[in-house]
Amino acid sequence: TSPTATEAPTAAPVKTFRIAVIMPSAITDMAFSQSMWNALVAVQTEMGGETALELKYSEGMFKVPDAAAAIRDYASQGFDIVIAHGSQYGSSVQEIAPDFPDVTFAWGTDVNTFGMPNVYAYTAAAEEGGYVNGVLAAMLTKSKTIGVTGPVEVGDAKTYIDGFVQGVESVDATINVSKTWTGSFSDVALMTEAAKTHIAAGADILTGSSQSVVGSIGAAKENGSVLWFGTQQDQASLAPDLVVASQVYDWTGMIKEIIAKHLAGTLGGETYILQLKNGGLKIAFNPGYALPAEVKAAGEKAIEDITAGTIVVNP
Amino acid sequence: MNDVFQLSVIAGILTSAIRLATPYLYAAIGETFSQRSGVVNLGVDGIMLIGAYASFYIVLITGNIWLGLLAAIIAGLLMGLLMSLISVTLKAEQGISGIGLYMFGLGLSSLLFKTTIGTVKTVTGFQSVKIPLLGDIPVVGKIFFDHSLLVYGAFLLIPLAWWVLEKTTWGLQIKSVGQNPAAADSLGVNVDRMRYTSVCIGAILAGIAGASLSISLLNLFQENLTAGQGFIAVALVYFGNWKPQGILWGALLFSTVNAFQLWMQVLGVKIPSDIAIMLPYVLTIAALAVATNRVRQPAALNKPFERGES
Amino acid sequence: MLPVKEGKAVRSSHRLRWASPFFNALLPLAGMLLALLIGAVMLLILKVNPLTAYGEMVAGALGSVSGITQTLVKATPLLLVGLGICIAFRASVINIGGEGQIIVGAIAATWFALTFRTWPGWLLVPSTLLVGFASGALWGFIPGILKARLRVNEILTTVMMNAIALQLMNLLIRSVLMDPAGITSGTYLAQSERLPEQAWLTRLIPQTLLNTGTLIAVGLAVVVYIFLWRTTIGYRIRAVGLNPDAARFSGINVPFNQALSLTLAGGFAGIAGAIEVMGVQHRLLEGITSGYGFSGIVAALFGGLHPIGTIPAAILFGGLLVGGDKMQRAVQVPNSLIDAILGLVVLFVVGSSLWSQRWAARRQMDAIKHQEEQA
Amino acid sequence: MASGASTKEKQQIKRVEMCNIIKYFPGVLANDRVCFDINQGEVHALLGENGAGKSTLMRQLYGLYRPDEGEILINSKPYTFNSPADAIEAGIGMIHQHFMLIPTFTVAENVALGLKSSREPVLDLDKVSARIRKLSQLYGLNVDPSAYLWQLSVGEQQRVEIIKALYRGASLIILDEPTAVLTPQEVNDLFVTLKRMVKDGHTLIFISHKLHEVMEISSRVTVLRDGRIIGTCPTAEITRNELVKMMVGREVHPLSPQPLKSGPVRLEIRNLQVMGDRGTEALRGVDFEIHSGEIVGLAGVSGNGQRELAECLAGVRKTTQGEILLDNEDITSLPLKRRVDIGLAYIPEERMRDGAIRDFSVQENVFLHDHSSTKYTHGIFLDFSRMRAFANELVNKFNVKTPSLDTPIKNLSGGNIQKLIMARELSRQPKVLIAAQPTRGVDIGATEYIHQRLLQQREEGTAILLISEDLDEIRVLSDRIAVLYEGRIMGVVERNEATVEQIGLMMAGISMAETMQRTS
Ligand SMILES: Nc1ncnc2c1ncn2[C@@H]1O[C@H](COP(=O)(O)OP(=O)(O)OP(=O)(O)O)[C@@H](O)[C@H]1O
Ligand SMILES: Nc1ncnc2c1ncn2[C@@H]1O[C@H](COP(=O)(O)OP(=O)(O)OP(=O)(O)O)[C@@H](O)[C@H]1O
């Protein structure tokens, strides 16, 4: 691997590739930020460790101007790729990218590259996995009541749940999916109580998104027989008996492709969408949960249909 | 809408409310001790976080919930000593010391979590203990007598705190340094020591409040787990007129409305969720606005004491 | 005849009194150093060289045009919130509602600028700022009037109003204020449409975020100083804060002035929100307050509750925040370490004020001892 | 310390010596090599002007301050007090100039504070109450142990203070200006108690600005000036005038007001009814009038409605019924500000609480009322140069001793603060002046000055209502004396007609007609 198009006189023959990522929450959030960080670490291992790929991160950057400062700072330090992992960073990327034509910027989740040659945009079609989870859930529920716990009705929290409801309805439109929003990405206590409320109201299956759903999983676990469907990360480790499946954001493919393109001289201008089709989204069935074969088959059928395009999930 | 008035729903709301109230009760009763002695501690949320982390970590590595509780107590105590050092010995402005303490607790708890645990995990914490006989009463038993020990503890704390403040020499001394430290001092009451003790009791209870989240109600730890509950707890002290029983009503009101709005969402009552979430805050303000007979705050609240200053 | 006593001491009884400017400057620095020292120990535990880390911190905040401008950009909302805190504290009112007031100011400014996007800049900018002020003021007025009329404690109400404002923003940002582009593209981002360019505050240095908002804030600091010490209203507010009884006996309307000061405090936080939207983000986003509502209190108290003193205090605090981020990037420590160190800085800096008072008293005593010995 | 601590268990203080005490405060040498001693069974009076260093000296004996130099010997043994707890342990008690009580506590709680209970950790207030009752009986200190402190009159509060000291078994009790806030009757009662205590073997240090009290109660007297001892001698061997000269450094002459030049009625009050703070009726229909150039003294035991009357006239308290006329204009419903504009001035009783702002400078305090008058403002802006000129003029005219106009007023002595407040109120040439306790706690020199000013104002035609618990002051200054009892005027007498007994009887609630009979 050697640099090609852009002239880099000082570049040594074995140059360490450098990626920096800016994330709104912690790299350990078991959700959005962690999904990206895990992918980067996986790519690093694959490429041969720190000498091949240097990684730097800034986490907890919920303040956009701070994130902008970080993006600019990393870019000026000569990082090859700067990932702005949060849709709120879009305008910062738009502003900074023109100043660093040699640096690749990737940002998401969104689809807009602003027409710039060194900006990639990426997003996840969370509704697809939501649909699959919905199908599975609909087939597993006995009480015909499913609870959804979410933070605020925006972004992929919303698209995931919209997809999930579609999936449920495709199986049985009489199932009652009730939703609660806590108004906060971090209020775990309220999220837990929301989950307990669903359970008390008869829900035997729960799902939801954001870093605070760990509380909902805890509630399911405490109850002992309520099932959980995850998203963003594989959440099986939090409740090995009760997590049926998780939609996993797998950014590794995308990252590898962006690296390759960067090395080949294409610094941006494209949009990546994680989908079931391109392997960016995966449904991780939890091996610890004994999923009835016909349910699993229905789930796999849904995956196939979405991949083939015979089912279209509306975001 | 009719669903809301079903017995099971009402029972559900009350059960939730009792759980939700637990951390507020610990923290607000603790803050009451602190404020009764004349020290406003705005750092409650930070102490709760440290307590939550410490107890969670200890339970995670030892599996012993009692050691976990002890860790929360020790962590709270250390934070209390820090707060007292700054605001009592060094007589710093209390509001700002508290904000500093909050930032410190928030930062340190996350840092420790990152370096020692790394990712969200769960533990087996305090389990529900059904009280014999009482717990078997239909509906009522489920609402009141089937909770974890830390939940019972929070409610037992109310009469205990009342007793300490109203019936013991020690409570008398705490109140005296909050009302007129010069007078207390002139009778040989050690003002600084009383304030240290009260702030530390407050901090220990805040630590337990954190533990009630991380090893009883949620059984997990995450960065900023409390999400600002400590500030609400401070507000509840004002709501409760610095009295344990007042705080009980405040905490129950706040958490009942919160439970109520969750149930409304679950039952699909058509109200935007954001409006529903605002409800507890709005109603708490409204309740205080219409309540009569407001008590004056401890006269020396927020005033550092130095001998010879009248 | 009553003896005249020269040079009576500054007493420490007033909790917010700070001693001479010299010690004012020196001791907080010592407090800060102590905090950084403890931070250094933590860094060592994390196997990071503290010198490198702190070097990056200083360089990040002050070492470049971009660092300095970032510091100033951060100092701006801190200063504005701090100015409001100065007014409120002078009236003995505690305003913990900065967060909510910033949010409301930001929401209103966004709504206004988007609604009247066709107005020319010379009209749109000042009126948007004014709308930000007015809405923040409204958010301060509610606790103010509750305190004045019904004696409801303002700590309770301002804390609760923060939560309400946050939910209000959540509600609006994904309904009427949501960026239509996010809806059409299906991303449903929690942010508003970008403000029209004529509503932007002019950037002072190209390629940086520094904008005229900073100048506005500094200008307002002077205005607040004049307001508090040179006008009748300011005189009344200070009188009410220092002794409500005497103020009442002088015909001053105590509740009115308390409500007024909370309203003004809210207004300044509201402007801070408007400036964040108009000068920095150019749109309404989640997390717009960045905790400025709390750190503004710290800035004001570091500044001795003096509007002019709050200017350097805000810059210092802004610099710490910016430098902290830079340090995080450079040595890759968790962000939370920075929070912890900042908390210690706050604790030790307030803690140090006692010594400055003691020293001032000591010097006066020594002076008089000296006099007596000579006599 | 056991709750049962009594005089017997503690050491008997036979002799206390304070030797070469030096105490600095920032900017002040408060005690300059003071030597002071006291023997068992004596009442030692401590005299001196405001700021002479009396309280400071005593606070060192009570462990509140530590002397910078010098020694304290009790029964010839050196003692170091680090806190009041140590002094209490050594058998010393102190009644502070500003009471050290907790208003939200009951009497029993105030007394029990800081003591071990017999049922630790539980309070045993019944036992405490029982002992309070016993002490009350023994020394004639009548109080209800279960009453809250805020419910008590000043006199009762003081009794609580004394009980606190006795309860702790103090054998030496320091009384710092105990009579400043008492009525003559209460002073008499107090003296009865004090004498009983001395007979019981207690030793007393007594501070007062009122010489006749000192002459009456003390056996020895020490005078302090500017932190130094001027002299000590047995009370019997010194005259009043000599004492004044020692304190002030010059003679002070008694006042001789000119006869009344009666003018038209300026202030008229009809059937005034007012509620007190605790929701009780404070005034139950008060009528009187004051003429131009007249001083009406309002006598009465504190708590009989004086404060409420003053506040109601000033416009800071609501009237439930009745009318107030100023120059025949009805001002009953006017707010304070308007009344001030019309020509009403008020010197409040609690000068540091209601009359001045401690942390404001002298100059700022001058303009508490007038800061928005067009004379000193341009629009909303204050005109500092004019304010300064005027403040300067006032300070000079009224002889206020202050380092500068920018000094915080809290650093002035009590007398000077009072002079400044007077100056502020009189500078407006008021038509009506309400002066509540204008010389309470003020030393002789300043009292003389304030009295002169009041008389001068009377000459200028102001109608003055003088509210005072100092009967001497009332009798010297007033043209007519009204006596208030339980919210009603018991009677109004001309200066020359009034005898002390008569007034005293009326203060006790006996109507004028009846008093006439009794005294004639
Ligand atoms: N805590 C203090 N800090 C600084 N100076 C003080 C303090 N207390 C007293 N002083 C100063 O010490 C001097 C003596 O004051 P002190 O209170 O002893 O006077 P005093 O004789 O009791 O007067 P008064 O008759 O007014 O009660 C005064 O000049 C006063 O300004
Ligand atoms: N901490 C202090 N610093 C400076 N001066 C003080 C301090 N405390 C008291 N003083 C001054 O000490 C003197 C007497 O103090 P004290 O508290 O006894 O006054 P006071 O009782 O309010 O006045 P007065 O007895 O004249 O009514 C006054 O000059 C007062 O201003």
Ligand SMILES: [Mg+2]
């Ligand atoms: Mg004194």
Ligand SMILES: [Mg+2]
């Ligand atoms: Mg005095």
